[in-house]
Amino acid sequence: MSNLFEMRVPQLGESTRSVKVLKLLKSEGDRVSADESLLEVETNKAVMEIPAPISGVVNQILVDAGATIDVGEIIVRIDGQNPVHVLGDNFGQKRKGEQRVPRVSNDPAWRQENLPPLQVSLIKNMVHSKRxxxxxxxxxxxxxxxxxxxxxxxxxxxxxxxxxxxxxxxxxxxxxxxxxxxxxxxxxxxxxxxxxxxxxxxxxxxxxxxxxxxxxxxxxxxxxxxxxxxxxxxxxxxxxxxxxxxxxxxxxxxxxxxxxxxxxxxxxxxxxxxxxxxxxxxxxxxxxxxxxxxxxxxxxxxxxxxxxxxxxxxxxxxxxxxxxxxxxx
The missing domain is CATH 3.30.559.10 (Chloramphenicol acetyltransferase-like domain)
Incomplete structure (x- = not known):
């Protein structure tokens, strides 16, 4: 069973309000894997690729190369299923038949914090590059x-x-x-x-x-x-x-x-x-x-x-x- 997922421009930095689309890396009808890059954008700090959050088929692309779009704006609709993401050796993957969940500790000796958006983007680029x-x-x-x-x-x-x-x-x-x-x-x-x-x-x-x-x-x-x-x-x-x-x-x-x-x-x-x-x-x-x-x-x-x-x-x-x-x- 498939579902239509609306992908929006993520928050790529505290001061980032909009991004410029430099390049579309997929076309409507293309298959896409979770964490595979969909488009390349430019913020006021960096050029980065935005990956697909799910695997599926690109149903509709709502932006053009060269356009400036706001954070939160819908950019792509994907027909697919939402995978479970785990940051680790098998980043963004799961074994067949296995339900992977993020490892979160309730031990008070551990504290959680969000990675800077630019670092998250770099991690994803590194994972893609390794592949x-x-x-x-x-x-x-x-x-x-x-x-x-x-x-x-x-x-x-x-x-x-x-x-x-x-x-x-x-x-x-x-x-x-x-x-x-x-x-x-x-x-x-x-x-x-x-x-x-x-x-x-x-x-x-x-x-x-x-x-x-x-x-x-x-x-x-x-x-x-x-x-x-x-x-x-x-x-x-x-x-x-x-x-x-x-x-x-x-x-x-x-x-x-x-x-x-x-x-x-x-x-x-x-x-x-x-x-x-x-x-x-x-x-x-x-x-x-x-x-x-x-x-x-x-x-x-x-x-x-x-x-x-x-x-x-x-x-x-x-x-x-x-x-x-x-x-x-």
């Missing part, structure tokens, strides 16, 4: 003395300061100019589309366990000072919001985190992790400070050799800049 993306990770090391040398050189010779994140963002953007699949997104199982610019998301903590990924767009090969200037403005902008990016950077170099496996969240195709520098040994056996660079990528779009060459290009860009600016071998 869809074929994620592979590779690791390399960069000689951190190259970063230290560049920062020292600029402190002495220029009023402009540059950060390690600025240098890696520039190096990544330069590499993306040559490796166009890192500027791509998957359309379907047989097609990708490639953007002419590099869209790089910078992971940024906003407190209350909320993570945004504001985006820096690089076109035409800007130099490292121009990238640093854009990056500084982006990270200091309290209104900067998440948006589309094909590559994201998670810079943990200042957080005493040597190694971590970054995840790729659709529609991105790669995430670069920068670890905290530590003492190690160079290829010639000399003791140096090194940092782990870990690149996770979507194997549906990018193969291992292509990813390894991309990561190597980022390192070479840093080394070449050091030779040019510091006169070092």
């Amino acid at each position: 869809d993306i074929v994620q592979v990770s590779i690791e390399s090391q960069v000689n951190w003395s190259y970063i230290d040398d560049l920062k020292k050189a600029y402190r002495k010779s220029s009023a402009d300061k540059i950060s390690s994140l600025g240098l890696f963002t520039w190096a990544c953007g330069e590499a993306m100019r040559s490796f166009d699949k890192f500027r791509a997104r998957l359309i379907d199982d047989a097609r990708i589309e490639i953007n002419e610019s590099a869209h790089i998301g910078i992971a940024k903590s906003c407190g209350d366990d909320v993570l945004l990924t504001p985006v820096i767009t690089l076109s035409g090969g800007p130099n490292h000072f121009e990238v640093q200037s854009k990056l500084k403005a982006l990270l200091s902008d309290a209104n900067a919001s998440s948006a589309y990016h094909s590559v994201s950077i998670s810079d943990m170099s200042a957080f005493d985190t040597i190694r971590g496996t970054p995840i790729v969240v659709s529609p991105s195709v790669a995430t670069l992790f920068i670890g905290t520098p530590y003492w190690g040994f160079d290829r010639d056996g000399s003791k140096v400070r090194i940092s782990n660079l870990i690149l996770s990528f979507d194997h549906r779009v990018i193969n291992g050799v292509y990813a390894a060459n991309f990561l190597s290009r980022i390192k070479r860009n840093i080394a070449s800049l050091r030779r040019r600016e510091c006169g070092a071998a």
Whole structure:
């Protein structure tokens, strides 16, 4: 037995009163699974996908791409049955014949609180990405003395300061100019589309366990000072919001985190992790400070050799800049 379910625009933030519809991901008559994305919207803080609350068939779509709609407004009618949702290893699923119910404790030692709406949206995107993306990770090391040398050189010779994140963002953007699949997104199982610019998301903590990924767009090969200037403005902008990016950077170099496996969240195709520098040994056996660079990528779009060459290009860009600016071998 089926029932017609009216899906409304959810409350996506305390200050959010309306959203703009960027893209419809389903058409009338399409089958949809619970937690499968139905449409992509933009709030004043982020771009996010709104998932279907039930499984069934899309009966009616009441909005158009480009429209601005209010929170609480009906957007889709779905002909289906309402599943039981559980947040856990089998998020949004239940075993056949089993009635799953949320685990709620009556123990006064436990307290309940709602997750921030942006975090809820990110969780859903992560779940979808884990299901869809074929994620592979590779690791390399960069000689951190190259970063230290560049920062020292600029402190002495220029009023402009540059950060390690600025240098890696520039190096990544330069590499993306040559490796166009890192500027791509998957359309379907047989097609990708490639953007002419590099869209790089910078992971940024906003407190209350909320993570945004504001985006820096690089076109035409800007130099490292121009990238640093854009990056500084982006990270200091309290209104900067998440948006589309094909590559994201998670810079943990200042957080005493040597190694971590970054995840790729659709529609991105790669995430670069920068670890905290530590003492190690160079290829010639000399003791140096090194940092782990870990690149996770979507194997549906990018193969291992292509990813390894991309990561190597980022390192070479840093080394070449050091030779040019510091006169070092």
